[in-house]
């Protein structure tokens with residue numbers, strides 16, 4: 358694999374073809390904040406300290422035009438100002454307070470219990486098989502069901518929602534796929550609008566009823582806002598959790614001594630979860646738009662410029678992590694930025710962590726050795742980091 362000094366960060370294949378970690382090391386050392394040419398170009402922020410302060414500076418760096426580079430380059434996010442992740446203060450705070458009520462300890466406790474049940478059942482089943490695809494047989498079934506549990510989606514609708522979501526996220530290039538994907542996204546929003554309308558009329562003790570009936574900023578959400586914010590939980594929680602689970606299994610298979618340490622209790626499950634999150638860094642970057650002229654790492658950024666924050670680089674910054682390319686499940690402290698930082702810090706972090714905790718605990722109980730027995734298929738994306746398939750055998 359080559360180590361380029363230039364990498365086209367808009368190219369979905371760049372990260373698979375090149376040694377991106379060596380690239381980022383070079384960037385952190387020689388030009389930690391740089392202008393990436395393009396139409397339009399954008400700023401690239403690579404050091405942990407700069408990424409952290411950009412996440413915190415919500416007054417100068419807006420999320421409302423979109424938070425993913427591709428979306429910003431293609432004109433911005435149509436959910437801006439309506440969906441939590443792509444909304445700025447003061448509306449962001451109102452929406453976030455509302456959404457946080459959905460994540461009460463009582464709701465989360467019940468959801469977490471079901472995550473543990475589902476995960477240990479899946480692991481017990483696959484542990485008896487020979488070779489299998491961990492992505493298809495296990496990882497795919499955990500996050501969507503967790504979100505569906507959170508939202509009390511009827512069992513009968515889940516398969517349909519999973520199918521739409523796969524289509525909506527399809528990263529194929531062909532025009533027909535793009536149309537299918539747009540259609541699937543509309544189906545999901547339409548589905549949540551129907552559900553929100555129904556539960557607004559006949560509210561139950563569930564999160565959609567809460568979102569559909571609660572007020573934010575002195576008025577109830579519109580049905581579209583309610584639907585978009587239900588959908589944002591699917592968008593935020595499905596793929597990122599899936600690739601982290603796949604990364605956990607792949608990484609422990611490649612590090613048998615660390616796997617033994619976890620099984621024998623020399624490394625704790627909680628610190629291992631954090632190290633898996635750092636190692637996986639499911640979202641390579643998040644992005645913002647500058648609302649005023651400002652300095653980032655000594656570089657002059659102008660109002661209107663796109664600023665990209667590279668978690669994948671920050672999570673491997675030697676200034677913060679000793680020997681960052683060493684996978685150390687006992688690493689502590691572990692100030693990774695996989696869940697972001699500041700006012701937009703991931704609202705699903707508790708669930709993301711709970712899913713990994715349940716997975717590692719179930720695996721340590723029934724799997725002595727993990728072997729990767731085929732070539733895993735990478736995800737081609739400059740945003741999502743990870744694998745779409747992982748052929749393995751558990752012993």
Ligand code: HEM
Nearest residue numbers: 424441442593594597598643695696697701703704705709
């Ligand atoms: C926000 C990562 C799981 C829902 C974020 C952000 C990151 C992130 C980096 C900050 C984005 C920004 O600053 O622009 C992850 C990772 C996960 C995960 C790595 C799993 C390992 C989840 C889950 C849910 C969720 C399970 C839902 C149940 C959200 C939402 C936001 C968010 C709604 C927007 C919060 C806001 O803007 O205030 N996530 N996430 N995420 N995440 Fe997660």
